[in-house]
Amino acid sequence: MQLERLRKFDVIAMGRATVDLYANETGPMENVKTFSKYVGGSPANTAVAMANLGLRVGYIGKVSDDAFGRFIYSYLNEKGVDVSHILKDDTGRRSGLTMGEIREGGKCSYFMYRKDCADLNIQCSEIDEGYIAESKMLLISGTSLTHSPARESVFLAMAYARKHKTRIILDLDYRTDTWNTEEEASVYYHMAALQSDMVIGTREEFNIMEKMFLSGNGNDKTSAEYLLKQGVECVSIKRGRDGSCIYTKEGICRGGVYPVKAVKTFGAGDAYSGAFHYGIINGFNMEKCLKYAAAAASITISGHSCSDSTPTLEQVEKFITENHYIRG
Numbered sequence: 441m442q443l444e445r446l447r448k449f450d451v452i453a454m455g456r457a458t459v460d461l462y463a464n465e466t467g468p469m470e471n472v473k474t475f476s477k478y479v480g481g482s483p484a485n486t487a488v489a490m491a492n493l494g495l496r497v498g499y500i501g502k503v504s505d506d507a508f509g510r511f512i513y514s515y516l517n518e519k520g521v522d523v524s525h526i527l528k529d530d531t532g533r534r535s536g537l538t539m540g541e542i543r544e545g546g547k548c549s550y551f552m553y554r555k556d557c558a559d560l561n562i563q564c565s566e567i568d569e570g571y572i573a574e575s576k577m578l579l580i581s582g583t584s585l586t587h588s589p590a591r592e593s594v595f596l597a598m599a600y601a602r603k604h605k606t607r608i609i610l611d612l613d614y615r616t617d618t619w620n621t622e623e624e625a626s627v628y629y630h631m632a633a634l635q636s637d638m639v640i641g642t643r644e645e646f647n648i649m650e651k652m653f654l655s656g657n658g659n660d661k662t663s664a665e666y667l668l669k670q671g672v673e674c675v676s677i678k679r680g681r682d683g684s685c686i687y688t689k690e691g692i693c694r695g696g697v698y699p700v701k702a703v704k705t706f707g708a709g710d711a712y713s714g715a716f717h718y719g720i721i722n723g724f725n726m727e728k729c730l731k732y733a734a735a736a737a738s739i740t741i742s743g744h745s746c747s748d749s750t751p752t753l754e755q756v757e758k759f760i761t762e763n764h765y766i767r768g
Contacts, residue, residue: 448574449522450721451490452498452606454597455581455590455613456481456559457512457526458536462706462744469541469551478745479515480538481559482613482710483581489714489736489750491520495721498522498575500597502562504535509558515747525571529558546702546741554583554618560590567597573604576721579713580636582613582645585628598635611713612641614648626651639667640676640713660685664692676716678709683734683768686726694768695730698738698759707746711736715756730768735759 460480463472479488483501491497499521503509505528512535517523536557541549554560572578578601584590601608610632619625629649633639641649646663654666664675664687675687684695715736719729735756743749751759 447576448496449498449576450495451487451577451579451717452500452572452575453483453487453490453579453581454500454594455483455584456536456554456557457484457499457501457503457516458538458554458557458559459508459512460538460540460746462540462704463542466542466544468543469539472541475539476744477511479512479747481536481581482583482611483579484512484516485707485710485746485750486579486611486714487516487521488519488747489711489740490718492750493715493718493736493753493756495718498525498571500525500562500567500571502527502529502558502566504528504533504558505530506534508535508537519747525568527562527566529561531561533558533561535559540704540706542704546704548704548706550706552615552617559584560587562593563589564593564596567593567600569600569603572597572600572606575606577607577609577717579609579611579717580632581611582625582629582632582641583615583618585632586618586625591628594632595635598632602635607638608636609638609640609713609717610636611709612639612645612649614641614645622648622651625649626653633667633672634670636672638674638676639672640678640716642678642680642709646677660687678712680705680708683766684712684730685768686730688726693726693730695734696765696767697734698763698765700738700742700763702741703744705741707740707749708737710746711740711750714750718753731760731765732756734765735763738763
């Protein structure tokens with residue numbers, strides 16, 4: 441992925457910036473008594489991950505005009521993310537909320553509350569073309585495609601990005617309860633993917649995207665070849681403990697893992713994405729990008745939160761020197 445002239449931002453993330461309440465006690469949610477509050481949402485987590493590594497990060501989003509909205513705005517600002525294009529919804533809509541359950545062995549599940557939330561109500565008129573033009577990359581979250589007007593705003597942002605040669609990364613970020621049907625998700629994921637330079641997701645997320653368009657779901661090579669033929673430059677398919685694969689027209693690069701004792705699996709993909717993009721922007725080869733991504737993911741799942749547990753560059757490089765990498 442060739443990145444052109446020096447711009448104000450390395451990456452601008454767009455989409456849900458919400459609040460996470462994660463259980464402090466291990467066990468079923470009905471027995472939990474206390475929670476810790478963090479900023480959450482895949483694009484917000486990824487933005488923090490990239491800022492922690494030293495990238496210049498901007499953000500396009502909308503939060504509630506209340507205590508939760510102020511918390512999100514202040515946290516991202518303190519982390520070094522540019523918040524000049526995070527808008528406040530003055531209609532009374534709330535920011536989204538996710539409650540996380542953590543069980544033994546790192547197993548976890550979530551309860552997501554996103555009905556008519558603030559970030560899904562960002563308007564096309566609120567998307568600043570000039571802001572997008574000042575970034576090398578635009579990171580889009582698939583959860584912003586679930587409802588209008590955020591859906592149309594995403595496609596407008598992508599159009600601006602293509603106009604100004606800002607590379608587009610689509611993180612599929614599928615959440616079952618936020619879509620009306622899998623068929624609807626497939627249609628809009630497919631539309632967005634064909635306008636992207638890079639598509640990133642888990643095997644299960646690619647299956648959703650392909651549901652209406654490809655037979656033989658579950659075949660990574662088939663998925664990648666289809667998108668590459670459509671003009672996508674890079675396809676990243678994540679398989680958790682089995683590592684990941686990067687497909688480009690030059691071939692396949694398989695990424696491994698750093699085994700750790702996980703507190704939870706939340707946030708692994710966001711940390712992976714943030715470190716991978718850090719490597720791309722800094723000219724790393726694919727193998728080195730994937731090692732940094734694997735290290736960042738392992739560090740993050742060892743902590744209690746998503747955003748707060750994403751590592752700094754120093755922590756990633758120290759982790760790589762001190763831990764064993766199992767190649768994919």
